[in-house]
Amino acid sequence: MEPMVIEVRGLLQKRKHFQLGPVDLQIPQGYVTAIVGPNGSGKSSLFRMMLDQAKPDAGEIELFGLQVGGDDIAMKQRIGYVPEQAIDIDDNLKAEQKAAFISQWYPSWDLNRYQELLRRFEVDTSLKLNKMSKGMRRKFDLAVAMAHNPDLLLLDEPSSGLDPIAWKTMIDAIHRYMERGDRAVLMASHIIDEVKRLADYIVFIVHGRVLGMFEKDSLLESWYSYYIDTSEGTANWKAMPGYRSAEPNGGSLYKVITSEAADAERWCGETGVRISGRQKLELDDILTVLIEQERLRIRS
Numbered sequence: 021m022e023p024m025v026i027e028v029r030g031l032l033q034k035r036k037h038f039q040l041g042p043v044d045l046q047i048p049q050g051y052v053t054a055i056v057g058p059n060g061s062g063k064s065s066l067f068r069m070m071l072d073q074a075k076p077d078a079g080e081i082e083l084f085g086l087q088v089g090g091d092d093i094a095m096k097q098r099i100g101y102v103p104e105q106a107i108d109i110d111d112n113l114k115a116e117q118k119a120a121f122i123s124q125w126y127p128s129w130d131l132n133r134y135q136e137l138l139r140r141f142e143v144d145t146s147l148k149l150n151k152m153s154k155g156m157r158r159k160f161d162l163a164v165a166m167a168h169n170p171d172l173l174l175l176d177e178p179s180s181g182l183d184p185i186a187w188k189t190m191i192d193a194i195h196r197y198m199e200r201g202d203r204a205v206l207m208a209s210h211i212i213d214e215v216k217r218l219a220d221y222i223v224f225i226v227h228g229r230v231l232g233m234f235e236k237d238s239l240l241e242s243w244y245s246y247y248i249d250t251s252e253g254t255a256n257w258k259a260m261p262g263y264r265s266a267e268p269n270g271g272s273l274y275k276v277i278t279s280e281a282a283d284a285e286r287w288c289g290e291t292g293v294r295i296s297g298r299q300k301l302e303l304d305d306i307l308t309v310l311i312e313q314e315r316l317r318i319r320s
């Protein structure tokens with residue numbers, strides 16, 4: 021098993037209208053892990069606690085085996101972070117001045133790498149930060165976050181505001197960053213295509229609850245819709261392994277969703293349930309089912 025770069029244990033944050041956790045998570049070195057969840061599910065809150073910008077009410081986080089919460093500068097220097105929104109949105113400095121300032125904090129700041137990233141992202145560093153477009157600012161933040169060759173990249177919706185060309189450059193930059201094999205990315209994203217292209221693992225979070233961490237390929241292999249013909253009378257499909265939901269699909273057809281496709285297929289064969297069609301679920305469809313189930317769980 022790979023070493024873990026992030027370990028989250030029993031993490032709890034209570035707010036007036038929202039509770040995050042308790043969260044237990046292990047993020048492995050060498051992989052990209054995407055946190056996927058609807059608006060307000062707690063993704064940014066989790067990042068802020070990992071960076072010690074917010075305190076949990078219970079539990080702990082370790083980065084590189086060191087507990088977050090102390091004043092460990094060396095630990096922070098190993099991280100590159102792109103927040104959901106630029107922290108210093110009104111910054112009157114030119115981008116090049118800001119970068120010169122930030123670079124002092126990082127002994128491993130790599131000027132060549134930084135300039136290469138700026139070139140590829142086409143960032144004009146003579147602009148003042150508060151005069152940059154949202155996308156330009158995002159590209160600058162990405163270049164800065166990667167310029168010191170961090171061991172861990174924390175990216176909170178990194179493609180927010182990027183045009184399609186910049187988006188491809190970002191995907192490419194993250195792939196290259198991962199080439200060395202001993203780094204890790206934890207990213208929050210709403211963009212399904214981005215998650216599919218980048219992520220090795222997916223963490224679903226809904227209403228502050230982590231619903232599990234899944235290896236992407238096996239996740240996409242195990243969620244299926246089956247179209248079941250009920251005209252000849254059929255077994256109770258709710259007993260199907262991994263059963264999630266069923267809805268009428270015209271005539272005697274029912275569309276049944278399972279998250280354990282291989283076992284469900286076998287079960288159908290054994291119980292005489294006739295599958296007249298099958299379709300893999302996309303990530304957003306999986307998330308929709310999980311959100312709905314979480315809603316029902318909260319209501320009950």
Ligand SMILES: Nc1ncnc2c1ncn2[C@@H]1O[C@H](COP(=O)(O)OP(=O)(O)OP(=O)(O)O)[C@@H](O)[C@H]1O
Pocket residue numbers: 035036037038057058059060061062063064065066104
């Ligand atoms: N400083 C704060 N004080 C109180 N509540 C907050 C604060 N920041 C966030 N929240 C609440 O915590 C919950 C989680 O917010 P968070 O920003 O972590 O979600 P998110 O998953 O990142 O959402 P999005 O996808 O919209 O960025 C929300 O209900 C939000 O209103």
